[in-house]
């Protein structure tokens with residue numbers, strides 16, 4: 001992240017949002033991630049521990065090491081894991097930078113999981129090269145990333161679209177890439193991984209699933225809201241249109257014929 005700007009910030013509200021985000025998205029994210037053959041997992045960019053809690057509950061036999069750059073996030077992860085009731089013997093939390101781990105021996109993990117992290121990192125290939133350097137041959141890697149240009153609604157909503165485009169623009173200014181999912185295959189290839197697959201995960205909600213659609217519009221509101229503070233501080237006048245964005249989201253939620261569409265991108269590879 002350049003100049004220390006992080007799109008979503010590290011506020012209490014944002015830390016809570018990361019947990020709620022995973023309650024909603026985990027049912028989609030983990031449809032293709034299979035850790036049933038793994039015992040020792042490394043989660044890169046574990047944030048406040050939302051993914052760790054999900055994975056530790058889903059796979060009772062695994063141990064996860066969570067690597068995180070920000071001390072504040074790691075502290076929150078420690079608290080969240082403690083409150084989850086999961087035994088401390090099943091996880092380790094490490095403060096560190098995935099671009100420069102400082103590990104000088106090969107690390108013994110069966111699988112690496114990285115979710116919504118590369119989008120914030122200026123040099124994604126450097127992270128993958130570093131992982132390739134420190135992980136033993138055969139280690140599997142599962143990556144899930146954003147592809148924000150795919151977001152669409154029917155009917156199209158001008159204030160939402162404008163806000164979204166500004167958010168994408170701002171993320172590139174922070175050194176990240178809101179469309180990084182598109183390049184996962186290319187990064188893995190350049191870093192020397194053997195890529196098994198790279199695939200979009202389309203989320204399309206319409207009148208056939210009204211509760212799912214409503215949940216997604218609500219989630220989207222929080223996702224956009226999470227970037228307002230940082231954007232305002234960096235010269236984007238997004239607050240003045242926020243009431244209109246909320247109004248359009250309410251219209252979409254109340255319109256029986258509206259459609260939500262977004263596709264994130266996942267990859268599975270090995271060293």
Ligand SMILES: C[S@@+](CC[C@H](N)C(=O)[O-])C[C@H]1O[C@@H](n2cnc3c(N)ncnc32)[C@H](O)[C@@H]1O
Pocket residue numbers: 001018022044045046047048049050051067068069070073096097098099114115116117120121
């Ligand atoms: C959007 S959060 C996602 C957290 C978690 N993966 C989840 O899905 O809930 C991205 C996290 O990656 C961390 N991060 C960013 N760059 C990193 C790096 N170079 N090394 C380790 N962690 C990093 C950030 O501090 C942040 O906590």
